[in-house]
Amino acid sequence: MSILIIILFIIIIIFFCSLNIRIRNLEKEIAKIRAEQSENPKDEIIDLSDRQLQPLGEDISEIEINPTEVTDIEKESKINISPVLEFLRQNALAIAGIFTLVLGIGYFVKYAIDKNWIGEVSRAGIGFAAGSGIIGIGHFLRKNYTVFASIITGGGIAVLYFTTTIAFREYHLFSQSTAFSVTCFVTLVSIFLSYYYKSEILIVFSLFGGFLAPLMISSGHGNYPFLFTYITVINIGMLVIAFLKQWKSIGWIAFIFTSIYLFYWTVAKTDITAVYFYVLSYIIFYAFALQNYFTKKKLLPTDILMLVLINFISIIGTVFIFKELQYDPVIVFPLVFALLNGFLLYRKHPEKKLGTAHSIFSGITVSLITAAFALEFSTHLITTVWAIEATLLLFIWKKTGLRVFRIFFYILFSLVIIAQIMTWVEYIDAKNLNIIFNPVFLTSSVTVFTTFINLILLRKTAEKTAAENSFFENFFAVVSYSVIYIALLLEIIYHISEKPLIIIFSTGMLFSLYYIFIILLFRRKLEIGQILETGLLYSFFSLLILNSTIAGSGLITDMIINKIEMNNYFIYGLYLIPLLYTFIKILPQSDFFKIWFSYWLLIAVIVTTVSMEALHLYTLLFAENINEMEKLQEYFTLLHLPIIWAILASFFIYKGLKTNAHEYGKAGFALLGITIIKLYFYDVWKMDNVSRIIAFIILGIILLLSSFLFQRLKNIVTTMVEKKDAKDQANIK
Structure with missing residues (x-):
């Protein structure tokens, strides 16, 4: 079996050498064609062949891009993934090849171990030698095959990382500190090679390895300060290279890994030391997000998104730590972050033309101040921060027109609703909550306030006439008004929960009728659409039928049985005010009667209301x-x-x-x-x-x-x- 493998290996080497000779001859012919083309530039056929024969691994930094096209792309905010797909299409074989090669080496080493050919030290030596050899091959291929060489080198770095992990975990060849030193050395070498080769692909490999290395050599005993000192060093190196090479991807990779590690530390072992690393990370990634702003006086969509995320992630982490450890004041970090953004806003304000940057800094500053005051009143952290952040994303979308922020807004607003529902559940077990000034309702108030701001920001404009936009706006309006309704209703029901069930039901019905009536009353200012207005009228009249038949009858029965005075009935009768006003003022100005069924619903309301109220009065009197x-x-x-x-x-x-x-x-x-x-x-x-x-x-x-x-x-x-x-x-x- 071993002889067959050796023979097969020799055949592969001979075949590769033969193929390599042919490729070199082809390259010489291409060079000759290029020389002829330079002497005859008018020959279109030669020019076309030259373009077709360019190497796939050519550095894309040499391609010239029209600045006008870039500006148009930024304005339209279309996230173009075609370069990524093109890269994968052209380099799929290379990626699959290096992955297969690494697996092949691993299976060969496993086979050798099973046959007892090599010991533990030799196993690790083979791994380090294979990784170094692959990196060496990538080094020799870097000039003519840049992308391919980067993939090869990245595979070699991966082999070194995994070899170090196995040598530490499985074979115990060296201590944790030694293993950590080796991974740090591999990370530094890979970062140096990335910078030297001018390869963004290679530094992506390096960052993944650098951030995963602590997990590879972890012994289960978390030394978080040491870990985040290491991560901070990586982030500083990332920031330097990002400024030198204008590579945006590495900042996002570092941000995602750092956030995951910080949140895990915050939840697993709440420690005040983590606050310092939150602040350091905030400074590093804020500088990364403002790179284009300082150099080119503009903010890209990814920069704006980074500014939003780093502010609110830092608030969630630091405020959570302060609340858990009972430190005061919890608003110190939101206010400090607001002060920083306010300073940037102050620098931007003297300009005569207030552009996107001014709107972004003002929106973030106001949002942070709002979050600070909300958190000071002991509102729930996640719900409050998410609600304000969602409104900020919507504000940014309205100011910049970048659809990516609209998508993030809808995603985050969905999470806000889920978080708010979890907050409302606390009413079930809550005891002796103050009226209005309690954590549950104050959190709901923040959600209500931000939701109302969202409705104002989402008012229809002349540009938005598409049916899809109208559907989403109507759906969002229904959800938003429902959130406001439930928040207020639950607070009312909690404080009257000791009353008889019929009192609670009738109070809820009266509130519901007045809530819909107020929306209808201000429908023009709120820019309620015709479809939503008709839906509100249908809901209003349906509730009126339930109110007269169930709430009214139950209330009369309770009053007669318990000998209660007429006050409750007079309060119940307040629903007649919105009913009569709706009949006289709102219905004639609406499109309610465009549907034939609307007449029958209105007649059912009149018959039910007159009949039931006559019955109620007759019963009360006699x-x-x-x-x-x-x-x-x-x-x-x-x-x-x-x-x-x-x-x-x-x-x-x-x-x-x-x-x-x-x-x-x-x-x-x-x-x-x-x-x-x-x-x-x-x-x-x-x-x-x-x-x-x-x-x-x-x-x-x-x-x-x-x-x-x-x-x-x-x-x-x-x-x-x-x-x-x-x-x-x-x-x-």
Whole structure:
């Protein structure tokens, strides 16, 4: 078996050498063609072949880009991933090859170990030798095959990292400090090679290895100060290279790894020492984000996003530590960060033209100050910070027009809702919370305030007419108003939770009606769309039916059983104010009646409200106890209710004829039919003789009067139509 492997290896080497000779001959021919092209620049065919034969690994820094195109790309904020896909397409074989080679070396070493060919020290030596050899191959290929050489070198660095890890964890060949020193040395060498080769790909490999090295050699006993001293050194080196080479990817890789490590330390072992590293990381990554601002006087979308994230991640970490360790004041870091951004805003303010940078610094400063005051009142940290950060992202999107911030806003706002729901759950077990000034409601207040600001920022503009935008805006508006509604309702219910259930329900219904009514009242200023306005009206009228049938009836029953005074009923009756105002002012100015079903819903509200309130008053005036209440309600249903329905049906029929709104007439006749059916098939069998006579006489009179009015109005309408036709004919003649 071993002989076959050696033979196969020799064949591969011979084949590679032969192929390499052919490639060199081809390169000589290409060089000859290029020389001929330089003498004959007008030959388009040679020029085309030259372009086609350029090496795939050519350094992209030599490609010239039109600055106007870059500006257009920045304005449109389209995240173009085609260069990444192109890189993967062109270098997929190289990446797969180096990965396969590393695995092959690993399997060979494992096979040698299983056969007891080599000892533990030799195993580690083979790993270090293989890694160094691969790096050497990458070094010799760097001039003509830059990208390929970077991938090869990155694979060699990976072999060195894994060899060090295995030598420490599995074979215990050296101590943790020695292993850490080796990984540090590998990281420094790889960073130096990245800078020397001018290869961003290689430094990405180096950063991944540098940040994963502590996990590779970890012994389970966390020495966090030492770990973050090491990470800070890496971040400083990253910052220097980022400024020298303008490589943005390395800053984001370092930021993500650093944030994960810091949060893990903060949660696993809350220590005041972590605050110092939060501050150091804040300074490093803030300088990284402001690199283009200081050098080119502009902020790219990634720079703005970094500014937002580093501010709020640092706030979450430092405030959490202060709260856990009970240090004061918790607002010191939000205010310090706000002061820094305020200084940048002050430097930008004297300029006559206030651009994107001014908006970004002002938005971050205001957001940090808002977060500071909210946290001072003991609001929940995550919910508060996320809510303010979401609003800041929306503000940035409105100012810059960069869609990436809109996407992040919708993602973060979804997380805000989840965090807020978890905050509301605390009402269940909370005891003796102060009215308004309690952590749960104060946190909800921050969410409510930021949500209201979001609604203002998302007002429709002339540019946003697409159906997709309208859908998202309507959906977001519904969610936002629902968040505000639930936050206020839960606070009210918590403080009346000791009251009877019917009192809680009726109070919730009254609040719900007034909440929708206030939105409808200010619908123009809030720029509520037609669809949302119609939905609110439907919700308002549906709640009115529930309020009259369930809340009102339950409240009357509770009042009679417990001998409660009329005050509760008067409070319950306050719903009539928004009801009447909606009928008189809001409905005539809305598009509610564009749907035929709207007439029937409105008629159902009128019939239910009039019937139930007449029943409530009748019961309150004459009932002394629960037994009398049941008898009076049955008597009212049999005698008075048909009369009320007949009067309302006549009114609807008259309304339909007068306004040409045929749905009123249809509903009137339907209600009249229900009244007659109820009278003949149910009521007469329950009434005594006197009640039956009274009901039939009164109902008969009402029906006759209604018929008379109907016929008279019909004749009037017919006469008016005939006169109009005659007048039109005369004008024609």
